[in-house]
Amino acid sequence: MARPLRFALGAVIGVFLSLSAGAGLAASKPEIEAQFQSWLANNLWPEAKAKGVSKATFDQAFTGVTLNFDLPDLVMPGEKAQTPQKQVQTEFGSPGKYFNAKTVNAVTTGGTARAGQYARILKAVENKYGVPGEIVLAIWGRESGYGSVKIPYNAFTVLGTKAFMATRKDMFRKELVAALEIVQKGYIGAGSMKSSWAGALGQPQFMPTSYIEHAVDFDGDGKRDIWNSVPDTLGSIAHYLAQYGWQRGRDWGYEVNVPGSVSCALEGPDQGKPFSAWEKLGITRVNGKPFPSSETKREGFLLMPAGRHGPAFIVTRNFYVLKEYNMSDLYALFIGHVGDRIARGATGFSAGWGDVGGLNRSDIAGLQKVLEKKGYDAGGADGFPGFKTRRSIGDWQAKQGTAPTCFPDRSLIKAIR
Ligand SMILES: [Ca+2]
Structure with a gap:
């Protein structure tokens, strides 16, 4: 994993429920709790201190914090980590399910309403970072339902539990220390730092290390408040994409017809060709329009998330910047597609998704x-x-x-x- 993943809340609730049950306990919970408190004081504190976290901040963050045994992917002390078997046995849904009408329509409708409501802020965000408002809106909607999804957990409970006893605990330890640094720097109070069950923060669902690098104070009140401030949320999402290389003035991609003479195996970010070369192979846009002339000499990439069983696209580098938010072709495509619907009233894909998956x-x-x-x-x-x-x-x-x-x-x- 190149960097911490953010998790779309809605998409993972089922996984949470299916994985949280059934782990047996080797030691009793009070014993494990005592080990945790000792680990905080003797193991974590020295590292936090070395990173410039004060004792006051540390105590403020962990006062009253106890382990949450209901979180998924926990490995009790003294027990072996379960093989990824359990996850592997879950069904891989068809790509078409990812684009179910209910989810697409909810994010589109919410985005369309907010495009008007926050037009001035979105314009300012686009001017500063080059990322179109509809893309920022689609991510906001996908990650937290435009702030409507409850993000109820204390980040120190989640990250502390996971850093102490979870699969990937080294990753969570890094995130936990970053969360302490956030409080130390005064970006947000410890008690206000709410996260998802996976430790992702606020409305853009940033992991703490991402927050430190990418969150911004867009409303100018001195706080990078991605929990409560809409301008900070929008600015932070755009800043994130800009820092990963979003190219101003370019679309994410275009749905295309791919003739049978062009192999679907030409897919991927390492097999780019100028748009003109794709056109020469017989690839055309489904809406009959030419590609923008500004793209002719620039590199495009074939994307076929369901192979020959679904729609095909020529995407730009910006598509792969969206994947920096969540390493999934379907996620990035969802954001680009919903963005098109919000900005241009686009309808569904021209090609249907085949009945594959299961x-x-x-x-x-x-x-x-x-x-x-x-x-x-x-x-x-x-x-x-x-x-x-x-x-x-x-x-x-x-x-x-x-x-x-x-x-x-x-x-x-x-x-x-
Ligand atoms: Ca602010």
Whole structure:
């Protein structure tokens, strides 16, 4: 993982419920609690102190904080971490489900209303950071329902619990120390620092290290308040994207028709071509318009999140900047697409999503292992069919003399073993 992930609240609640049950306890809870309090004082405090956190700040943050045994992905002291098996057994939904009408419409409608309400702030944000208002709105809506989703946890409870006893506890420890630094710098009071169950902060759902780097005080009151201030929330999201290289004046991408003569295996951020070269291959926009002339010589990238079973796109670098917010093609596409709907009243994709999916993540992880054994790059066996997996499937299919679909299905899993 290149950097801490932010988590869309709505999307993960089901995972939370399914994973939080059933871990047996080796030590009693009071014993573990006592170990935690001792760990805070003897293990965490020296590191925090070395980072410039005062005793007063440390005490303020942890007064009354106890472990939350209901959080997901915990590993009790003395117990072995469960293999990722449990996660892998969860179903990988079809890409089309990600774009269910209810979610798309909710974020679009909320964004359209706020585009008017916050027009002046959004204009100022775009002038400063170059990121269009509709993109900022779509992220805000996706992450926290425009601030309507409750973010109820004390960040120090969540991060403290996870840094003490969770899978990936080193990552959470870094985030916990960053959270202390946030309070130390006076950006927000310890008691006001609310997070999701995964430790993501405020309306943009920044992990603490991201907050330190990217959150801004856009309303000028001296606080970077991404919990309560709409201008700070909007400015911080745009600043985040700008710092990851959002290019002013460019769209994220365009839905296209890809003729059968062009392989879906040409997908990916490392196989860019000038837009003019894609046009020469016969790729056209679904709305019949030409690509903007400003893009002709610039690099575009083929994106086919469901392989041949769904819509296709030529995307710009800005698409990959959206992925810096959440490392998922579907997430980035959701943001770009909803942005188009908010700004231009765009309707659904021209091509439908095929009825693919319904496989378990363990099936896909197995397929990825087989591909890698055969010398293809599947991007690791994580159980998600990302672009490396998709195009390796396409290359393998072409080698068998079949038309590439670039997406896993049951018959493929049988055939490739
Ligand atoms: Ca502020």
